[in-house]
Amino acid sequence: MTETGYNFAYLDEATKRMIRRAILKAVAIPGHQVPFGGREMPLPYGWGTGGIQVTASLIGRDDVLKVIDQGADDTTNAVSIRRFFARVAGVATTERTAAATIIQTRHRIPETPLREGQILVYQVPMPEPLFRLEPRVAETRRLHALADYGLMQVKLYEDIARLGHVGLSYNYPVMVNHRYLMSPSPIPAFDNPKMHRMPALQVFGAGREKRIYAVPPYTAVHSLDFEDHPFRPIRADARCALCGSDASYLDEVVTDDAGGRLFVCSDTDYCGERQARQRRGEAA
Amino acid sequence: MYVAVKGGERAISHAHAWLAALRRGEAAVPELELAQIREQLGLAVDRVMAEGACHDPDLAALAIKQACGDLIEAAFLLRAYRTTLPRFGASLPLDTARMRLWRRVSATYKDLPGGQLLGPTFDYTHRLLDFSLAAPGAPPPAPAEEACAAAAAAPRVSDLLADEGLMQPEPRAESEPPDLTRQPLACPAARPLRLQALARGDEGFLLALGYSTQRGYGNAHPFVGEIRQGAVAVEFTPPELGFPVQIGEITVTECQMVNQFLGSRTEPPQFTRGYGLVFGRGERKAMAMALVDRALRAGELGEEVTAPAQDQEFVLYHADNVEATGFVEHLKLPHHVDFQSELENLRGIRAAAQAAAATLPEAAE
Numbered sequence: 001m002t003e004t005g006y007n008f009a010y011l012d013e014a015t016k017r018m019i020r021r022a023i024l025k026a027v028a029i030p031g032h033q034v035p036f037g038g039r040e041m042p043l044p045y046g047w048g049t050g051g052i053q054v055t056a057s058l059i060g061r062d063d064v065l066k067v068i069d070q071g072a073d074d075t076t077n078a079v080s081i082r083r084f085f086a087r088v089a090g091v092a093t094t095e096r097t098a099a100a101t102i103i104q105t106r107h108r109i110p111e112t113p114l115r116e117g118q119i120l121v122y123q124v125p126m127p128e129p130l131f132r133l134e135p136r137v138a139e140t141r142r143l144h145a146l147a148d149y150g151l152m153q154v155k156l157y158e159d160i161a162r163l164g165h166v167g168l169s170y171n172y173p174v175m176v177n178h179r180y181l182m183s184p185s186p187i188p189a190f191d192n193p194k195m196h197r198m199p200a201l202q203v204f205g206a207g208r209e210k211r212i213y214a215v216p217p218y219t220a221v222h223s224l225d226f227e228d229h230p231f232r233p234i235r236a237d238a239r240c241a242l243c244g245s246d247a248s249y250l251d252e253v254v255t256d257d258a259g260g261r262l263f264v265c266s267d268t269d270y271c272g273e274r275q276a277r278q279r280r281g282e283a284a
Numbered sequence: 285m286y287v288a289v290k291g292g293e294r295a296i297s298h299a300h301a302w303l304a305a306l307r308r309g310e311a312a313v314p315e316l317e318l319a320q321i322r323e324q325l326g327l328a329v330d331r332v333m334a335e336g337a338c339h340d341p342d343l344a345a346l347a348i349k350q351a352c353g354d355l356i357e358a359a360f361l362l363r364a365y366r367t368t369l370p371r372f373g374a375s376l377p378l379d380t381a382r383m384r385l386w387r388r389v390s391a392t393y394k395d396l397p398g399g400q401l402l403g404p405t406f407d408y409t410h411r412l413l414d415f416s417l418a419a420p421g422a423p424p425p426a427p428a429e430e431a432c433a434a435a436a437a438a439p440r441v442s443d444l445l446a447d448e449g450l451m452q453p454e455p456r457a458e459s460e461p462p463d464l465t466r467q468p469l470a471c472p473a474a475r476p477l478r479l480q481a482l483a484r485g486d487e488g489f490l491l492a493l494g495y496s497t498q499r500g501y502g503n504a505h506p507f508v509g510e511i512r513q514g515a516v517a518v519e520f521t522p523p524e525l526g527f528p529v530q531i532g533e534i535t536v537t538e539c540q541m542v543n544q545f546l547g548s549r550t551e552p553p554q555f556t557r558g559y560g561l562v563f564g565r566g567e568r569k570a571m572a573m574a575l576v577d578r579a580l581r582a583g584e585l586g587e588e589v590t591a592p593a594q595d596q597e598f599v600l601y602h603a604d605n606v607e608a609t610g611f612v613e614h615l616k617l618p619h620h621v622d623f624q625s626e627l628e629n630l631r632g633i634r635a636a637a638q639a640a641a642a643t644l645p646e647a648a649e
Contacts, residue, residue: 040360040366040465041364043568045607045610046617047610080296106617107622129310137601138470169622188624208611210468211468220528234625236624251620259493
């Protein structure tokens with residue numbers, strides 16, 4: 001199954017070791033962005049090269065890999081990345097959250113709570129949480145060193161003053177271990193609370209920007225907010241049309257051109273599991 | 285309906301099969317051979333080697349064929365191949381003074397030791413479509429012997445100026461230069477790293493930036509001191525031998541721009557250098573690179589940094605077309621999870637505003 005001519009999981013062993021060192025440093029300093037010698041990958045920048053390099057460095061022959069994009073296993077880019085690892089590493093793949101040892105994700109955290117020993121690998125487009133407020137990397141590094149996050153606090157305050165609440169609905173900045181401001185990647189703010197004290201290791205890979213950062217298991221992760229304006233996760237006020245869930249994150253599906261709408265779970269594995277259980281007559 | 289937004293294995297393999305058919309085009313037309321691309325589309329091959337940062341004309345030709353002629357896609361294919369190659373060492377610095385010249389022009393001197401050598405160039409052609417090329421014909425005669433007689437001794441123009449003390453000397457690097465493909469870019473970046481980024485940067489981006497310095501965005505007063513193009517030996521010192529051996533010859537184009545510098549408190553007025561070097565015959569790129577290199581030296585020369593071309597972070601973080609195309613094109617990946625939260629957010633704001641508007645008149649009563 002493995003393509004001849006390439007090392008196990010594509011990257012050469014020296015590169016994997018370099019990336020693992022970066023991951024170890026990232027784990028040791030939760031939320032801190034560690035520069036690493038990102039390599040060109042055979043998939044385009046912006047399509048998950050950071051996540052792929054992290055996964056390629058972590059994966060072993062006994063691992064079981066799950067890849068999701070927008071919460072779903074069957075979106076084209078998830079299919080493409082899963083195929084890539086099946087091709088260059090020959091590892092087992094799964095769509096079951098519970099069965100996976102490594103889950104690579106773009107834009108979502110699975111609804112099923114993760115457990116110890118699992119690794120969640122995020123694909124990150126812009127690792128710098130402050131980049132819209134300060135585009136200069138040299139300057140943002142200084143701000144992180146000084147833990148000077150006034151720029152972001154003022155931005156949130158201005159949102160509240162103008163809109164009545166924070167205007168961010170995804171890629172909502174979080175404070176990790178009470179020290180580093182971190183981009184959770186463009187997951188919906190709805191998913192932010194799942195990061196807090198998660199039993200699984202969370203590793204973030206940004207290929208184009210050549211940064212890796214991590215949240216070790218059971219680390220405090222707080223979405224930025226104010227006492228009188230607490231953080232509020234956003235979710236469509238509806239039930240899933242397929243499994244009836246009123247707690248999962250929903251995709252809105254346009255069903256006709258007369259305003260018809262349907263809401264379904266974004267997490268296809270979670271939704272499928274619930275439907276299977278309902279068919280078996282168990283309590284959902 | 286729900287299924288329609290999902291991709292899946294079958295859609296991908298069908299799409300790729302379709303692309304393969306489009307790549308081949310009309311089956312009655314003979315298929316392109318790599319040698320034809322390498323020999324007859326040489327400037328495309330050169331550009332792909334430069335931006336793919338890998339000198340291999342055959343692989344570049346293959347990448348161009350596979351990419352259906354999309355040169356950025358071809359550079360990307362070559363990069364993704366290059367990155368898997370083991371790195372066994374670094375060559376000695378190329379000695380472009382010993383280049384086997386095809387072309388050598390200086391705009392700063394009417395004549396100079398070694399002479400002006402026009403070489404194969406589009407310069408001075410009339411850009412009229414040559415309809416005789418539309419049909420195959422006999423190969424043109426080989427160039428005249430005297431036209432390709434390599435200049436015996438052609439000292440570099442920058443060295444001539446340096447001998448007079450008019451050219452700012454380049455400091456010799458004491459340490460091994462950093463390697464952009466092994467360590468991530470960090471700003472402020474020293475010149476070796478900047479030149480690496482520019483050498484593999486997008487020709488169009490550098491062209492526009494170089495052009496902007498001529499139009500007042502950055503205080504440039506450039507002269508083409510010299511452009512030289514030709515074959516240069518690549519030498520490598522195997523550790524077990526301990527002395528350098530020539531391992532091949534590559535074609536490069538080098539451009540040295542001479543720029544005015546009025547001096548500072550510590551340095552006398554003199555000329556400063558903008559440097560460009562690219563694989564193959566990428567002369568436009570070499571010139572643009574030299575302009576941008578000089579613009580990026582503004583900070584270290586104590587000049588005011590006001591223009592985009594002088595801004596290291598702006599130039600270096602956006603010059604790589606493989607990075608740029610990936611990130612721009614990733615916008616076509618699904619983003620509906622984030623868009624959903626934006627929808628809810630916007631609806632919430634509008635509902636709140638409407639509710640506030642509805643209560644206001646009552647309050648006035």
